[in-house]
Amino acid sequence: MENQKDTIVIGVIGSDCHSVGNKILEMFFTSEGFKVVNLGVMVSQQEFVDAAIETNARAILVSSLYGHAEIDCQGFRELCIEKGLDPIILYIGGNLAVGKTPFSVVEEKFKKMGFDRVFPPDIDLKQVAELLRQDIKEKFGSCSKGQEARDRANQAGLENQSQAANQIGQGDKNDRKEPEGSTAE
Amino acid sequence: MSRYPMKTVVSIDIGSTWTKGAVFGLTASGLELLARVSVPTTQSNLVVGFHETLARLLHQDSHTSLEELKDRAEVFFSSSAKGGLRIAAIGLVPDLTLQLAKLAAMSAGGKVIKSFSFSLTSSDVKELEKLSPDIILFSGGTDGGNSKYVLENAHKLESSRLSCPVVYAGNRAVAEEVVNIMKSREVIVTENLMPEIGQVNIEPAREKIREIFLKRIVVGRGLAEIVELFGAQPKPTPLAVFELISAIPEFYPEWSDLAAIDIGGATTDFYSNTESYLETDTVVLKGIREPKVKRTVEGDLGLRVSARSLFETGQDYLQDRLREEGLEFKDMEEFVGRISDKIDYLPVGDKEKKFDQLLAEACIYYAALRHIGGWKEVYTPQGKVYMQTGKDLRRVKAIIGSGGFLSEERTAAVMDIPLRKLRNYGEEIKLLPEKADFYRDRYYLFSLLGNLIEKYPREASTLAVASVEKLNQKGEQND
Numbered sequence: 239m240e241n242q243k244d245t246i247v248i249g250v251i252g253s254d255c256h257s258v259g260n261k262i263l264e265m266f267f268t269s270e271g272f273k274v275v276n277l278g279v280m281v282s283q284q285e286f287v288d289a290a291i292e293t294n295a296r297a298i299l300v301s302s303l304y305g306h307a308e309i310d311c312q313g314f315r316e317l318c319i320e321k322g323l324d325p326i327i328l329y330i331g332g333n334l335a336v337g338k339t340p341f342s343v344v345e346e347k348f349k350k351m352g353f354d355r356v357f358p359p360d361i362d363l364k365q366v367a368e369l370l371r372q373d374i375k376e377k378f379g380s381c382s383k384g385q386e387a388r389d390r391a392n393q394a395g396l397e398n399q400s401q402a403a404n405q406i407g408q409g410d411k412n413d414r415k416e417p418e419g420s421t422a423e
Numbered sequence: 424m425s426r427y428p429m430k431t432v433v434s435i436d437i438g439s440t441w442t443k444g445a446v447f448g449l450t451a452s453g454l455e456l457l458a459r460v461s462v463p464t465t466q467s468n469l470v471v472g473f474h475e476t477l478a479r480l481l482h483q484d485s486h487t488s489l490e491e492l493k494d495r496a497e498v499f500f501s502s503s504a505k506g507g508l509r510i511a512a513i514g515l516v517p518d519l520t521l522q523l524a525k526l527a528a529m530s531a532g533g534k535v536i537k538s539f540s541f542s543l544t545s546s547d548v549k550e551l552e553k554l555s556p557d558i559i560l561f562s563g564g565t566d567g568g569n570s571k572y573v574l575e576n577a578h579k580l581e582s583s584r585l586s587c588p589v590v591y592a593g594n595r596a597v598a599e600e601v602v603n604i605m606k607s608r609e610v611i612v613t614e615n616l617m618p619e620i621g622q623v624n625i626e627p628a629r630e631k632i633r634e635i636f637l638k639r640i641v642v643g644r645g646l647a648e649i650v651e652l653f654g655a656q657p658k659p660t661p662l663a664v665f666e667l668i669s670a671i672p673e674f675y676p677e678w679s680d681l682a683a684i685d686i687g688g689a690t691t692d693f694y695s696n697t698e699s700y701l702e703t704d705t706v707v708l709k710g711i712r713e714p715k716v717k718r719t720v721e722g723d724l725g726l727r728v729s730a731r732s733l734f735e736t737g738q739d740y741l742q743d744r745l746r747e748e749g750l751e752f753k754d755m756e757e758f759v760g761r762i763s764d765k766i767d768y769l770p771v772g773d774k775e776k777k778f779d780q781l782l783a784e785a786c787i788y789y790a791a792l793r794h795i796g797g798w799k800e801v802y803t804p805q806g807k808v809y810m811q812t813g814k815d816l817r818r819v820k821a822i823i824g825s826g827g828f829l830s831e832e833r834t835a836a837v838m839d840i841p842l843r844k845l846r847n848y849g850e851e852i853k854l855l856p857e858k859a860d861f862y863r864d865r866y867y868l869f870s871l872l873g874n875l876i877e878k879y880p881r882e883a884s885t886l887a888v889a890s891v892e893k894l895n896q897k898g899e900q901n902d
Contacts, residue, residue, distance in 0.1 A: 245567075245568065253801050253802070253803040253804075253808070254803065254804075255707070255803055255805050255808060256805075273567070275619070275620045277620070278707070279707065280707045280709075280801070280803075280808065280810065282709075284518075285709065285710075288516040288518055288519055289519075289620045291515060291516055291569055292515055292516055292519050292520060292563075292564055292565050292568050292569055292617070292620060293564075293565045293567075293568035293569065293620060294564065294567075294568045294569040294570065294571075295568075304803070304804045305804075
């Protein structure tokens with residue numbers, strides 16, 4: 239029952255073209271039972287919102303790795319409200335600030351901007367998926383059907399997967415230090 | 424009738440002003456143009472003009488009955504149906520489903536008279552009632568996606584006084600519900616224009632629009648009689664050109680990546696057949712990936728009926744060109760007034776001819792601006808990247824001018840000048856043809872050949888390619 243999956247929109251915001259982590263997130267959340275709409279890299283606020291409207295998405299998961307997230311996300315929640323997406327869940331994760339700002343400061347800043355949850359780059363994705371399911375259930379009274387059963391069946395498998403994803407997520411961090419040749423001219 | 428080779432094929436296009444026809448000889452070596460005629464369209468009963476055209480093409484006197492003429496040739500025909508099918512497009516988000524609805528309507532040979540996004544307001548509905556479109560193309564939501572707006576709009580359409588058929592090409596999950604809501608309407612359900620974000624699926628909707636067109640167009644004014652007698656359905660004129668542009672590269676790969684422009688009295692049509700986006704690391708596509716074969720039609724750009732709106736839309740371009748040519752703005756304004764009042768007016772003298780040329784240039788400039796996509800430069804920490812929106816026409820190698828005006832043009836100037844001016848349009852880099860040659864559809868045959876595409880694709884493509892003439896690129900502008 240394709241229709242019963244919860245739709246989430248993911249993408250890398252602004253002028254950021256880190257594409258590796260983005261693809262991992264797509265694979266991971268798909269395996270977690272979500273219907274993932276991946277907008278890829280260099281996504282504007284408007285594109286996130288447009289896609290969320292057409293697909294009736296429950297959540298938008300914004301990634302940012304290049305340090306300009308604060309500027310890129312200015313007014314994101316307001317735009318959602320303006321477009322009638324009031325209840326939508328907004329998550330953001332990645333390298334959200336340049337330099338050594340403590341994460342608690344970063345988190346507070348983005349929560350003030352209207353993001354429901356803020357994640358550091360080394361977060362365990364499995365945890366994110368759990369929180370997402372909870373938040374969707376709370377706000378929309380549904381969750382990805384059949385997921386719990388599958389969870390039980392694949393427990394061991396998923397554990398490995400999330401660890402692997404987490405490790406690759408770390409790899410993505412290295413991308414930042416050595417810009418990817420593939421996305422730069 | 425030994426004059427005719429193996430088989431005689433006739434193609435007739437019933438336009439809003441002229442009924443044009445051509446007779447071809449079909450032999451083993453292909454199609455050959457034998458004669459071409461035009462007679463004024465008889466609006467009250469289209470059969471009269473059709474009959475006269477056919478009789479003249481077959482060298483018979485006008486008393487020969489249609490039944491008799493019928494046996495002398497294989498007949499194909501198209502009709503512009505008062506300048507094309509008038510379609511109202513409804514979508515959800517302007518850049519996504521609504522954009523696709525507009526593209527689908529235009530590539531089916533229709534004219535988008537109005538488009539609406541998100542919820543229809545009561546004044547939108549009133550406006551729709553006033554416009555009285557031939558078809559409403561109704562979309563919104565990906566499959567399993569948003570249904571709120573579509574259902575809301577379905578209720579509003581149901582309680583309106585509109586009577587036209589509705590093609591539903593939105594969220595599949597609520598298609599049945601939409602049909603139930605719109606009980607008193609003719610609702611034709613087809614596949615979603617955008618089943619997933621970014622996935623373009625306009626063919627099924629195009630096909631439905633074409634079917635409705637056929638049913639509608641033959642009602643009244645005598646066309647049903649022709650259909651019954653000849654056992655053939657008419658094609659929408661713009662669709663005929665669309666199909667020809669689609670077919671040519673299939674038989675002549677050297678003609679792949681081509682574009683065609685047709686300027687008429689009321690509209691300007693722009694066709695392109697080329698891959699819309701080449702994926703590279705430095706170019707990121709935003710919005711939808713446009714179809715390989717694309718038609719756009721501009722209802723505000725035309726040389727006679729739409730001259731006034733063209734003059735308004737084209738202010739910037741025309742001012743610039745008048746300055747270059749050393750001509751007075753108010754003289755041109757007066758000329759535009761004259762041709763708008765008398766749409767069969769033919770320009771007299773060099774100056775008026777120049778004005779006509781400038782109007783044609785403006786049609787091309789704005790039609791190309793809307794048809795062709797662009798790049799914006801973005802500096803990222805990883806280097807310079809281009810963001811592409813719309814369609815990339817850089818690889819187009821041939822641009823063919825058709826329609827009454829461009830078929831008569833002997834130099835490339837009318838097409839070349841406006842396209843060159845577009846290179847410096849704003850901050851965006853327009854993805855214009857980089858190294859294209861210009862051609863003219865010398866005998867104004869494209870729409871007539873398009874009628875033959877279904878039955879004789881190779882032969883019609885061959886004659887189309889053979890009948891275009893390459894134009895002098897530099898163009899003697901003072902000619």
